[in-house]
Amino acid sequence: MKRTVTELADGRELIYFDRRDDADRAAPDKRDLPPRPPASELRRDPLTDEWIAIAGHRQGRTFLPPAGECPLCPSEPGRLTEIPAASYDVVVFENRFPSFSAQPGEQPVVGGLSEARPGTGRCEVVCFTDDHDASFADLDPGRVELVMAAWADRTAELSALPGVEQVFVFENRGPEIGITLGHPHGQIYAYPYVTPRTRRTLEVAARHAERTGRDLFADVLAAEREAGVRVVAANDHWTAFVPAAARWPYEVHLYPHRRVPDLCGLDAAERAAFGPLYTGVLRALDGLFGVPMPYVAAWHQAPVATGRELSHLHMELFSIRRASNKLKYLAGSESAMGAFVNDVSPEEAARLLRAMVTN
Structure with a gap:
């Protein structure tokens, strides 16, 4: 380079x-x-x-x-x-x-x-x-x-x-x-x-570590891999899954199997393995309704000086499209109260995306 x-x-x-x-x-x-x-x-x-x-x-x-x-x-x-x-x-x-x-x-x-x-x-x-x-x-x-x-x-x-x-x-x-x-x-x-979302997530991770002695993010990844029903795609270094409590109609989280705090921590094999998996998920999203899927792809990295021992790099990918001609708007409950209501079952979303990746 x-x-x-x-x-x-x-x-x-x-x-x-x-x-x-x-x-x-x-x-x-x-x-x-x-x-x-x-x-x-x-x-x-x-x-x-x-x-x-x-x-x-x-x-x-x-x-x-x-x-x-x-x-x-x-x-x-x-x-x-x-x-x-x-x-x-x-x-x-x-x-x-x-x-x-x-x-x-x-x-x-x-x-x-x-x-x-x-x-x-x-x-x-x-x-x-x-x-x-x-x-x-x-x-x-x-x-x-x-x-x-x-x-x-x-x-x-x-x-x-x-x-x-x-x-x-x-x-x-x-x-x-x-x-x-x-x-x-x-x-x-x-x-x-430190952003509000990261601050809150790290507070939850700290409580989980205090209560169980374990890494919250690693436990989430292990549980999703074991359950399998919401896994969309995986390879030797990454797993893409729909979270059990997805906020968005189509939401996929991509985790490296090895805990690193940020993008700088990924090794050459992990970087090489990310692209084919991620672009496959993106193409699956585009294929769901036959139109380009609007999305936000957000990397969650550790803060610079705090919570690094609790953080686990991952990407959260989500779309506001819930049907071919319908969008998910953040209306009263979401915008005013921060209380999400999802119109699509996470298991159904995973099934549809998994079929698109496979095909």
């Missing part, structure tokens, strides 16, 4: 990850860009003890441009994009409209009981391929391994930044999910706090 670091016209970092050592990445960014926005504000909700980012500059971000104006495609004469090169394998760059950044800004002041501080951190975009019409499911195993190498590289570097407490790697796919760019890509958030 060749790794080339350069800068965009406004000073944002851009990194090429190439399979060929002779890849030429000398093309400069010739655009005239405005100054980068200041960091967002973080405000603490005194009722939930959760941090909320206030990032007004994101209102102006690019929204579903036509393919001919895609900012994630390679640059070409007369049309300059976020990627100066004429082609690329995998590329990562700082988001132009970040939820968190290290840009200087005024110290926020908020009345009432809410605390406030700058939204220091970093947000990056990961482009999986220069093919605008492709998807992650289309990537060959070597390209998936290159993407995973980029994810691990960025996890390590972002974890070392001052003030970063958790690194979150994810992909949103499909207009139904709320994407703003159609090009196949994901994102990485370097949060200046």
Whole structure:
């Protein structure tokens, strides 16, 4: 793998990850860009003890441009994009409209009981391929391994930044999910706090360890593998299963069999084994209703400095599509109370997906 670091016209970092050592990445960014926005504000909700980012500059971000104006495609004469090169394998760059950044800004002041501080951190975009019409499911195993190498590289570097407490790697796919760019890509958030979901999960894992002396995540994986009824696919290093208490109509968790805290901990064999399994599950999702399935693919990694001994890297993949012409909306119970109601039996979802993977 060749790794080339350069800068965009406004000073944002851009990194090429190439399979060929002779890849030429000398093309400069010739655009005239405005100054980068200041960091967002973080405000603490005194009722939930959760941090909320206030990032007004994101209102102006690019929204579903036509393919001919895609900012994630390679640059070409007369049309300059976020990627100066004429082609690329995998590329990562700082988001132009970040939820968190290290840009200087005024110290926020908020009345009432809410605390406030700058939204220091970093947000990056990961482009999986220069093919605008492709998807992650289309990537060959070597390209998936290159993407995973980029994810691990960025996890390590972002974890070392001052003030970063958790690194979150994810992909949103499909207009139904709320994407703003159609090009196949994901994102990485370097949060200046431990997210509510991770904090709660680690609290549960700590109670489980205190009560049983065992690893909660390993116990969940072992139980699902033994039961088998919700397993969608598996190989020597990974198991994909629908969780027994799935929140979403079609939800699949992918666990490595060996406990590692984050993507950096995976070895070469585990990285190589992930791609064929994962892309098979993605193709199964697309095949269920004969239309591209909208999804969120979320890597759960250990926080930078806390709970690492309790964490077990895994991906949670889920879709809001519950039928060919129906979506799962987060209505009153889910949005207001955080109490999910799932319309699809996890066992039935697993059966349907397993049949699609097998076929």
